[in-house]
Amino acid sequence: xxxxxxxxxGGDSRRESQSPEDMQAxxxxxxxxxxxxxxxxxxxxxxxxxxxxxxxxxxGDVITNGPFAEGAEIIGGxxxxxxxxxxxxxxxxxxxxxxxxxxxxxxxxxxxx
Numbered sequence: 001x002x003x004x005x006x007x008x009x010g011g012d013s014r015r016e017s018q019s020p021e022d023m024q025a026x027x028x029x030x031x032x033x034x035x036x037x038x039x040x041x042x043x044x045x046x047x048x049x050x051x052x053x054x055x056x057x058x059x060g061d062v063i064t065n066g067p068f069a070e071g072a073e074i075i076g077g078x079x080x081x082x083x084x085x086x087x088x089x090x091x092x093x094x095x096x097x098x099x100x101x102x103x104x105x106x107x108x109x110x111x112x113x
Contacts, residue, residue, distance in 0.1 A: 003044060003110040004089040006079040006096070011103030029097040037081060042092060046079030076103070080110065 018026065037043035051074075055064045083089040086109060093105045 001082050001084060004081050004083055004086070005108050005110055006046075006081065006089075006093055007075050007106040007108070008077045008079075008096070008098050009075055009104045009106065011076065011098050011101030026097060026100065029100075033095050033097060034079070036095070037079075037092065042081045042083065044080040044082055046077065048077035049075060 034043055034046065053065075056062070057064075081089060081092055083092060086107065089107050089109075093107055096105055098105060
């Protein structure tokens with residue numbers, strides 16, 4: 001078994017135009033999906049990320065506001081899951097509600113140093 005990080009991008013603009021009731025219904029799908037992963041022992045950790053941030057470059061000499069303005073590129077949150085392989089991690093990600101809002105999931109194996 002290996003651990004994989006799911007990085008969730010996009011979907012924010014469509015979600016922000018939803019009614020509070022629709023937003024709550026969508027969030028319930030996240031809770032249900034993540035709860036199922038937890039029950040199966042596949043969910044290690046995960047949280048949403050705030051909208052504000054900074055981008056640090058050139059050894060700290062350049063600090064700009066971020067994340068970048070392009071909404072499709074903003075990482076909105078992450079999960080760490082356990083899976084037998086990258087292919088299994090991809091299958092696990094297919095149940096994610098982010099796809100309802102045209103978001104994407106980047107899946108990366110977490111390796112040791």
